[in-house]
Amino acid sequence: MRILNPFIAVLALIAVGLVAAQVPGGQALMGIVLPYLAFALFLGGFAYRVMQWAKSPVPFRIPTTCGQANSLPWIKQNKIDCPSTKLGVIARMILEVFLFRSLFRNTKAEMHEGPKLVYGSSKFLWLFAILFHYCFLIIVLRHMRLFIDPVPGFVAALEFGDGFLQIGAPVFYQTDAIFLGAIAFLFLRRVMLSNIRYISLPADYFPLFLIFGIAVTGILMRYVFRADVVAIKQLTHGLTTFAPAIAAGQISPIFFIHVFLVCALLIYFPFSKLMHMAGVFMSPTRNMINNSRMVRHINPWNDPNIKPHSYAGYEDEFREFMKEGGIPVEKE
């Protein structure tokens, strides 16, 4: 059920998109009103989530220490995995955000005959995760040709590089195929490995199905069902210049299904685990300096009006009462 329900949800979204594209007035709703609404919800929700996180105090130093901490001079410190300087944290964050270092360091524990516990490197998750994310980035940037006129040079360069193999017409994009393969791996990983399947929830499957649906409808639109790109750009470029217009009868329903799924993703984004896009920058376990032995960290919510009250001061204040009560005192 945890797999089936999100799958049915995505199928239902596709059906809604398909029906709405045929209903009179539905195309304007799906092509103009919904994208604006979804984009506003995406930006607003995103900013809201980030502000909520920013309001949460992080009173303790809690970086994950993945290597030797700064210690005595003759013990070599792991400056990236247990950073004690700002520079170390910056290096750690860059490696994390651009190269997914924590996934690269992934290990797998296996029980062998003996019994013997064996740890091994496991890089497949890292490989497919990084393929997935970078393909997604390239695909999103490639779509900018539909939102900007004249099309900037870097978008044209990306398209050229992506269609480098020059297969067919319209030319085949490598990222499309790699993207689908990577999503398929990320899904199969959750289904095939029993321990991962055990901890997988509908919130894990739903984004996978949704993004898979977006990719498939996009690919079908480009290679199979065909769409009038000029009419589509008239609409999408109209959205960014706030003068949207739909050329009646020129845009095929598959486009509206694609757009509907993208809108669903945008609306879903701020409420879901996809917020790791912002969260990766705000994880205290990654972005904190491990210097709690060098610097005294004061709890940020301490009330400055409440002064420290030592035991000696306490005894001075209550000595008489303590003596009366028979409680031993240090100073007579």
Added chain:
Amino acid sequence: MYGKGRIIPALILFLGLMTSPIWYKSGEASKMPKPEKPKDYTECVAPTQEMRTSHMVLLNQWRDDILREGGARTGKTPNGTEYVRSLQNGCMKCHSDKKKFCDACHNYTSVKPYCWDCHLQPKEAM
């Protein structure tokens, strides 16, 4: 709020990037490409809307059919007009100006077909 000095600028940067197509100096939406239609001919090999969406597929089919399967060089429109199945001698016979016809939409949607890597434009051929 904690970490104000870093989070607020980063958030503004993100929102700016996300909305960049809006404030990017973008042309007017009404400025649509107007490919110049030939004056002497009224009929194409397929209906207009089909040509708009799928002319590149048709060209690929012609190539495969003629060069690889040994198909016929000529075809007939539904109205019975005969035409040459060829980019240079068929399409470009009516749509003779690449700049005013092909490039109008291709530039608008940033499509760079590799037809002209091998084929010659009519003017160049002369």
